[in-house]
Amino acid sequence: MDSTRRGRSKERSIEQGADDVTTPQFSAGEPPSPRSEGEMFDAGRFDIRGRFAGARDTPAPEAAEPGDPVVAAVPEPDERDAPEVDVPELDGADSDGPEPAAASEPAAGEPVIGPTGRPLRDIPEPAPLSSHGPARIIAMCNQKGGVGKTTSTINLGASLAEYGRRVLLVDLDPQGALSAGLGVAHHDLELTVHNLLVGSDVSVDDVLLRTRVDGMDLLPSNIDLSAAEIQLVTEVGREQTLGRVLYPVLDRYDYVLVDCQPSLGLLSVNALACADSVVIPMECEFFSLRGLALLNDTVDKVKARLNPKLELGGIVVTMFDARTLHAREVMARVVEVFGDLVYDTVVNRTVRFPETSVAGEPITTWAPKSVGAESYRALAREVIHRSGR
Ligand SMILES: Nc1ncnc2c1ncn2[C@@H]1O[C@H](COP(=O)(O)OP(=O)(O)OP(=O)(O)O)[C@@H](O)[C@H]1O
Ligand SMILES: [Mg+2]
Numbered sequence: 001m002d003s004t005r006r007g008r009s010k011e012r013s014i015e016q017g018a019d020d021v022t023t024p025q026f027s028a029g030e031p032p033s034p035r036s037e038g039e040m041f042d043a044g045r046f047d048i049r050g051r052f053a054g055a056r057d058t059p060a061p062e063a064a065e066p067g068d069p070v071v072a073a074v075p076e077p078d079e080r081d082a083p084e085v086d087v088p089e090l091d092g093a094d095s096d097g098p099e100p101a102a103a104s105e106p107a108a109g110e111p112v113i114g115p116t117g118r119p120l121r122d123i124p125e126p127a128p129l130s131s132h133g134p135a136r137i138i139a140m141c142n143q144k145g146g147v148g149k150t151t152s153t154i155n156l157g158a159s160l161a162e163y164g165r166r167v168l169l170v171d172l173d174p175q176g177a178l179s180a181g182l183g184v185a186h187h188d189l190e191l192t193v194h195n196l197l198v199g200s201d202v203s204v205d206d207v208l209l210r211t212r213v214d215g216m217d218l219l220p221s222n223i224d225l226s227a228a229e230i231q232l233v234t235e236v237g238r239e240q241t242l243g244r245v246l247y248p249v250l251d252r253y254d255y256v257l258v259d260c261q262p263s264l265g266l267l268s269v270n271a272l273a274c275a276d277s278v279v280i281p282m283e284c285e286f287f288s289l290r291g292l293a294l295l296n297d298t299v300d301k302v303k304a305r306l307n308p309k310l311e312l313g314g315i316v317v318t319m320f321d322a323r324t325l326h327a328r329e330v331m332a333r334v335v336e337v338f339g340d341l342v343y344d345t346v347v348n349r350t351v352r353f354p355e356t357s358v359a360g361e362p363i364t365t366w367a368p369k370s371v372g373a374e375s376y377r378a379l380a381r382e383v384i385h386r387s388g389r
Contacts, residue, residue, distance in 0.1 A: 115322060115346040116335050123344075126163045126384040133251035135168065136387050137258065138313060139271040139278045144291040145262035148281040148318030150177045151353050152376075153259040156279075158362035159373075159380035161215040165254040165389075169211075171221035172242070172271055173261035179220035182211050183360025186222040194224040196245045197270075198231045204249045212361060217253075229266045238266065239306055243274030254389060264298050272302040277313030279383070282334070284317055284327040289334070314386065315342045316379060319349040345379040347372065 106112050111119030140153045150173070157167045171178035171186075171193060179186035186192070195202040196219070209218045232238040246256060258271040272278060278299055282288045296312070303310040315338055321327050335342050352372045356363045364373045 114344045115320060115331070116317070116342055116344060117328075117332055118335060118344070120344050123378075123381045123385050126165075126381060128164050129254065129389070132166045132254055135166075135250045135253035135256045136277070136389065137246065137250075137256045137275045138383075139258045139260055139268075139275040140281060141258075141260040141268055141271060141278050141295065142280050142282060142291060143262055143264045143268070143295060144282070144288060147262075147283045147288070148316075148347065148353075149262070150181055150259050151357075152279070152281045152316060152318060152347070152379075153178055153257045154181050154356075155362050155364060155373075155376035156379055156383065157216050157255070157257050158213045158364045159376045160255050160383065161213050162364060162377065163380055163384060165215070165384070166252060167216045168208075168219065168246075168249065168253045168256045169216065170219045170242075170246070170256060170258040170271075172225070172258050172267050174221060174223050174226035175261065176220065176222045176225075177357075178259040179218065179222070181357050181360065182218055182362075184209060184218065184220050186220050189220055189222055192224055193219050193221045194228050197225075197228045197241050204245060208249075213365065225267070232266055239269050239273045242270040246274060255383075264295070269298075269302060269306075272299060272310060273306040275307070275310055277311050277387070279313045280315045281318050282315055283319045284321075284330040284334070286326070286330060289330065292334070292338075312341055314382070316345065316347065317342070318347040320346045321349045343379060343382050345375055345382055347375045347379070 114120040140149045140156075142149055153169055157169045161167045169178060169182075176186040179189075191202060191207045193207065196204065196207055204219065207219055209220055211218050232241060235241065237244075242258070250256070258275065260268045260271050280292065280295060282292065292315075299310060299312060315334065317331060317334070320331070331346075348371065350370075350372050352363055352367055352370050356366045359366050362373075362376075363370060364376060367373055
């Protein structure tokens, strides 16, 4: 791994970071209202029983193409930008219903309908920045596991860096998947985010690693971090520990992306307590709706009690498979409830992403011309447009 320690640079004052509040440029009109669990589960609006019963009557799914990989092997470099292969379902059980209508070219003047079912918004190319900081902190959060938080953190970060933004990624998950996904041998690290949170004489620069992506740095973690939740319990201001740690370096970066663990425990609350916004990666499946309602409650509580500037930045749908009726129905429900907060960018399910984890680099460098890389660039454009920097 070619990450290297970065030298110390000047610290910035807390006062400089205190006014780091920006207004999103999207006006969603009235904020989407009903987000309680009961409303998300309104059976009249999302007919679960009918759907699952209906699924038994649907035609058998298409068989996987001969040679489709079930376990991804890492391809040779010249194969990386080859047409992407959807990950086949092992039993094909969730491939139901008719395929979505093939996208026909819209007539001149008609809006293009995106995968969310809404007209695509016009997002301009990000303007180059002439100066950097103070950083906008984004918590990548969803207490549901395996929904694409880490994948989105790595690839959104790398895409923001491609647009000339300076990015710091914070691995706030003791699994260390963010660090591993960037090729860091995290098990062997002596200094990690854990030392920052519980050790008084460790500075961010002692822990900071450069990544292979120009302009993107990493605060790595490993299993040591699992002790932090217990160690922090007796601390005064325990929920603000991460915010205190990050303050000195905020003026060096334009974005700090915090990869949260799949829980709403003290570490995730620390991320929410210092964040300007929370971005929720989600998979389009029924139980994700229940998770969104719970997460939304937590965001509201943290906003009311700890961090008034916290806002819901957006929801990014990952691992989307438009061939399944279930995914399309859940998408429709999420758009109905959260409106414009759902990013137009939808990341499709593709075997390229598991490959990048093995390769230890973002998809934007591993397969720069792939659809997955383009999706995260499009997400980066939306994030920049919404945050105005
Ligand atoms: N668009 C995608 N298509 C196919 N596979 C994907 C996609 N996005 C992520 N994955 C894969 O799904 C798995 C889970 O993704 P990831 O680790 O990003 O989720 P997570 O929410 O961070 O998980 P955890 O809750 O455990 O931290 C990984 O193996 C990843 O490679
Ligand atoms: Mg993760």
